Amino acid sequence: MSVLVIAEISKGKIKKASLEATNYAFQIASQLSKTVTALILGETSGVNLDDLGKAGASKILTANDKKLESGDAKIICKVISDVMAQESSEVIVFSHDFNSKNIAPYLAAKVNAGIVPAAVDFPSIENGVFLVKKNVFSGKANATYQIESAIKILCLLPNSFPVELDKNKECVIEQYTAQLDGLESKIKIRETKKSSDSINLPEAELVVSAGRGLKGPENWGIIEELATELGAATACSRPVSDIGWRPHHEHVGQTGIAIRPNLYIAIGISGAIQHLAGVNGSKTIVVINKDPEAPFFKAADYGIIGDAFEIVPKITAALKNFKSSQH
Amino acid sequence: MKILVCISKAPDTTTKILFKDNDSVFNEDGVTFIINPYDEWYALVRALELKETLGGTVTVLHVGLASSDTEIRKALAIGADDAVRIDAEPNDASFVAKEIAEFAKDKSFDLILVGKETISFNGATVGGQIAGSLDLPFISLATKLDIESNNAIVEHDIDGGIEVLECEMPLVISCSKGMAEARIPNMRGIMAARTKPLLVLPSFGSQRLTNTIKYSLNPGRTTCKFIDAENAQQLIELLHNEAKVI
Ligand SMILES: Cc1cc2nc3c(=O)[nH]c(=O)nc-3n(C[C@H](O)[C@H](O)[C@H](O)COP(=O)(O)OP(=O)(O)OC[C@H]3O[C@@H](n4cnc5c(N)ncnc54)[C@H](O)[C@@H]3O)c2cc1C
Ligand SMILES: Nc1ncnc2c1ncn2[C@@H]1O[C@H](COP(=O)(O)O)[C@@H](O)[C@H]1O
Numbered sequence: 001m002s003v004l005v006i007a008e009i010s011k012g013k014i015k016k017a018s019l020e021a022t023n024y025a026f027q028i029a030s031q032l033s034k035t036v037t038a039l040i041l042g043e044t045s046g047v048n049l050d051d052l053g054k055a056g057a058s059k060i061l062t063a064n065d066k067k068l069e070s071g072d073a074k075i076i077c078k079v080i081s082d083v084m085a086q087e088s089s090e091v092i093v094f095s096h097d098f099n100s101k102n103i104a105p106y107l108a109a110k111v112n113a114g115i116v117p118a119a120v121d122f123p124s125i126e127n128g129v130f131l132v133k134k135n136v137f138s139g140k141a142n143a144t145y146q147i148e149s150a151i152k153i154l155c156l157l158p159n160s161f162p163v164e165l166d167k168n169k170e171c172v173i174e175q176y177t178a179q180l181d182g183l184e185s186k187i188k189i190r191e192t193k194k195s196s197d198s199i200n201l202p203e204a205e206l207v208v209s210a211g212r213g214l215k216g217p218e219n220w221g222i223i224e225e226l227a228t229e230l231g232a233a234t235a236c237s238r239p240v241s242d243i244g245w246r247p248h249h250e251h252v253g254q255t256g257i258a259i260r261p262n263l264y265i266a267i268g269i270s271g272a273i274q275h276l277a278g279v280n281g282s283k284t285i286v287v288i289n290k291d292p293e294a295p296f297f298k299a300a301d302y303g304i305i306g307d308a309f310e311i312v313p314k315i316t317a318a319l320k321n322f323k324s325s326q327h
Numbered sequence: 328m329k330i331l332v333c334i335s336k337a338p339d340t341t342t343k344i345l346f347k348d349n350d351s352v353f354n355e356d357g358v359t360f361i362i363n364p365y366d367e368w369y370a371l372v373r374a375l376e377l378k379e380t381l382g383g384t385v386t387v388l389h390v391g392l393a394s395s396d397t398e399i400r401k402a403l404a405i406g407a408d409d410a411v412r413i414d415a416e417p418n419d420a421s422f423v424a425k426e427i428a429e430f431a432k433d434k435s436f437d438l439i440l441v442g443k444e445t446i447s448f449n450g451a452t453v454g455g456q457i458a459g460s461l462d463l464p465f466i467s468l469a470t471k472l473d474i475e476s477n478n479a480i481v482e483h484d485i486d487g488g489i490e491v492l493e494c495e496m497p498l499v500i501s502c503s504k505g506m507a508e509a510r511i512p513n514m515r516g517i518m519a520a521r522t523k524p525l526l527v528l529p530s531f532g533s534q535r536l537t538n539t540i541k542y543s544l545n546p547g548r549t550t551c552k553f554i555d556a557e558n559a560q561q562l563i564e565l566l567h568n569e570a571k572v573i
Contacts, residue, residue, distance in 0.1 A: 104455070106465055110459045192489075249488075299547065302566075319573075
C-alpha cells in the first residue's frame with residue numbers, strides 16, 4: 001500500500017514542485033503508516049532521480065512510452081490508474097501546475113475520486129475523516145474540505161512548503177511497462193513553443209514585477225537588471241501584457257497566473273484587487289510606487305515611495321554591493 | 328456545429344468575502360454575482376464567433392439554483408441560443424461535472440467549453456472531470472481555438488511555453504485569456520433573451536465526493552514598513568536579516 005505521487009521533469013531535472021509534492025506525500029504516508037511511490041511519465045535517461053528518494057519516495061517507477069508524448073489525459077490516466085492498482089494506492093498527490101490541471105481532474109472522474117486542487121496544508125486524517133485545506137476566493141480565504149470518497153486526489157499548491165531532502169533516505173528505481181495496446185491518442189501536437197526564460201515563473205522563489213508605471217517596453221531594462229542580479233523571474237500586470245509590452249505568460253493576477261514566491265517586488269503597479277489575487281500568497285511583498293496612496297502599499301511588507309526610474313537602479317547597485325560583501 | 332458552454336457564477340471581484348453559520352457557508356447577503364469571467368469573456372464569446380462563421384447552435388448550461396437565472400439570461404443576451412439549468416446546489420466539483428456529463432452524453436455536442444477556473448473556488452477541475460466522465464479528449468488552458476474541417480486547432484498553455492494541438496471533435500476544452508474579446512449585450516440581445524428557452528431540469532442525482540466543512544479568512548498583512556527612497560541599502564538589509572528571503 002502506498003501513497004502515489006506524480007513527479008515531473010523539466011529542463012533535465014526533477015521539478016522543485018515535484019519534490020515538494022513528494023515531501024507532502026511522505027507526510028501523508030507517515031500518518032497512514034504507508035510508503036510513497038513516485039511515478040514519472042516520459043523520458044528520464046540522464047536525469048538524476050535520487051532527490052525523489054531523499055524527499056521521501058521509497059520506490060520510483062519510470063514509465064516511458066511514445067504514446068505518452070501527446071500529453072493526452074486519457075492515455076496518461078490509463079497508466080496512472082494501472083499503477084494505482086499495482087501499488088494499492090488510495091491517495092494520489094500532484095503538484096498544482098499546468099500538467100496537473102490537465103491530468104488530475106480527468107483521473108478523478110476515471111477512478112471516482114474526490115479531488116482537492118490547490119491544497120495549501122497537510123491533510124488531517126483522524127478516524128477515517130480526511131480533511132484538507134485549499135485556497136479559495138483568489139487567496140483571500142481558505143476552505144477546509146472533507147473528502148468522502150475512498151480514493152483521494154490532492155494537488156499541492158507550489159511553494160507551500162520548503163523542500164526537505166534527507167540524504168539517509170533510500171529508494172529503489174524500477175521501470176514500469178505501460179499497457180497501452182489499442183489506445184491511440186486523438187490529440188496531436190502541431191507545434192511546441194517553449195519560452196527561453198531561464199527561471200520558470202510559477203516555480204520562482206523570487207519575482208520582480210512591473211506595471212504601467214514603467215511607461216513603455218523600452219524601460220524594462222532596469223527591471224531585468226534587478227531580476228538578473230537577484231536570480232529572479234520577471235512578471236507584469238495585465239495591462240502591460242495586454243498592450244504587448246511584455247509576453248502573455250508573464251501576466252499575473254486573477255486572469256493570469258497565480259504565484260506565491262518568497263519575495264515579490266512590485267514596481268509601478270497600483271495594486272488593483274485583481275492583481276493582488278494572483279500575488280497575495282507571496283511570503284514577502286515589496287512595493288515601489290511614486291503614489292503614496294497606491295492601494296498596493298496596504299498589501300505590502302516593505303514600501304518605497306518614489307520614482308521607479310531612480311529607485312530600481314539604486315536597489316540593483318545595493319544588491320551588487322551586498323553580494324560582494326557576502327563573499 | 329453544436330457547442331455547449333458551461334457557465335458558473337462568482338461574486339464580483341471586488342466583493343468583500345464574509346462567511347456565516349459558524350464560518351461554514353459563504354455569506355451571499357448583498358453580494359453581486361457575475362458570470363465567471365473565463366466562461367463569459369472567452370468560452371461563450373469564442374463559441375458565438377465560431378457559430379457566426381460556421382453555423383450551428385450555442386447552448387449554455389448551468390448547474391445551480393433559480394437565483395442564477397439572472398446570469399443565465401445575461402448569457403442569452405450576449406447571444407447563446409438556449410439555456411439549460413440543472414436545478415441543484417453546485418457545491419462539489421465532482422457532482423457538477425457528473426451532472427453536466429449526464430446531460431451532455433446523448434446530445435452529440437461537437438465542443439464542450441468550460442472556463443479555466445471559477446474565480447471564487449479556483450478549482451480548475453470541472454472541465455477535466457466532464458471529459459473523464461464522457462471519455463472525451465480534454466485540452467486545458469486554451470488561449471486560441473479554431474476549427475478546420477472536423478478538427479479543433481487549439482493553442483494552450485503548458486509548463487514554460489505554449490503548444491498547438493489538433494484534435495478531432497468532439498472534445499472538452501477549458502478556456503483562458505486570449506481566446507476572444509469580451510462582448511457587452513446590446514438592447515436587442517437583452518430583449519431577445521427574455522423569450523429564449525431556459526429549460527430547468529431536475530438533478531440526475533450524481534454523487535458528491537467532497538464536502539466543505541469550514542472557511543477561514545487569510546489574515547492580511549499587518550503594516551507596511553516604509554523605507555526612504557534614498558536608502559536602498561536598508562531594503563536589502565531588511566530582506567536579508569528580517570524577511571530572510573535573500
Ligand atoms: C475581471 C478583471 C480581471 C482582471 N485581472 C487582472 C489580472 O489578472 N492582473 C492584473 O494585473 N490586472 C487585472 N485586471 C486589471 C486591474 O483591475 C488593473 O487595471 C491593473 O492591474 C492595473 O495595472 P497597473 O497597476 O500596471 O496599472 P495602473 O493601475 O495604471 O498603475 C500604475 C501605477 O504605477 C505608478 N507609477 C507611475 N509612474 C511611476 C513611476 N515613475 N515610478 C513608480 N511608480 C509609478 C502609479 O502611481 C500607479 O500606481 C483585471 C480587471 C478586471 C475587471
Ligand atoms: N455550477 C456550474 N455549472 C456549470 N458549469 C460550471 C459550474 N461550475 C463550474 N463550471 C464550469 O467549469 C469551469 C471550471 O470550474 P472549476 O473547476 O469549479 O474551477 C467553470 O469555468 C465553468 O465553465
